[in-house]
Amino acid sequence: MPHFEKHVFICTNRRDDDNPKGSCAQKGSDAIRERFKKEIFARGLKGRFRANAAGCLDACEHGCSVVVYPEQVWYGKVTVDDVTEIIEKHLLGGQPVERLVIKDDK
């Protein structure tokens, strides 16, 4: 069975374009997932780390939302340009990227 050191879930929920709540997919989360997958593969990290699309993670106001397990670190307002830093600092280095972590009071 799989055993991932880190498992990254990217919300790819899409709502109708006229929904005032918006959605992570509208904000570009599919591209974030793609970048994670490609970069994990390109760095030879497949098997250690995995990135998956997920349904609505209930953090819509912070989208694009990403959660990393097993530590359940939540990231908000993630962009494609943040992916390399998350992989290098957090997945490989074990240190969450603090500037992207959703704070408890938000």
Place this chain on the structure above:
Amino acid sequence: MPHFEKHVFICTNRRDDDNPKGSCAQKGSDAIRERFKKEIFARGLKGRFRANAAGCLDACEHGCSVVVYPEQVWYGKVTVDDVTEIIEKHLLGGQPVERLVIKDDK
């Protein structure tokens, strides 16, 4: 931000019907996700536990595949009829449902 005691991810990946590998969606994983969501809500457990669809979890041969975080317990060949037991024994009781756990040698 959300903080889930248990976060359940159900593979809902769908491949073409003629793909010999099959897929969790073909085996009924959408109904499993629905059952988790409905039962968590009906029991007043929303906020403590969450069930989400996920892309391919890389455990296709065990589908329908489900993984529970933060402990990363993997379940295989899950059916709709197993959902209540997983909620009661594992999510609420803290004991994985051993008969469904994917073994290391499988």
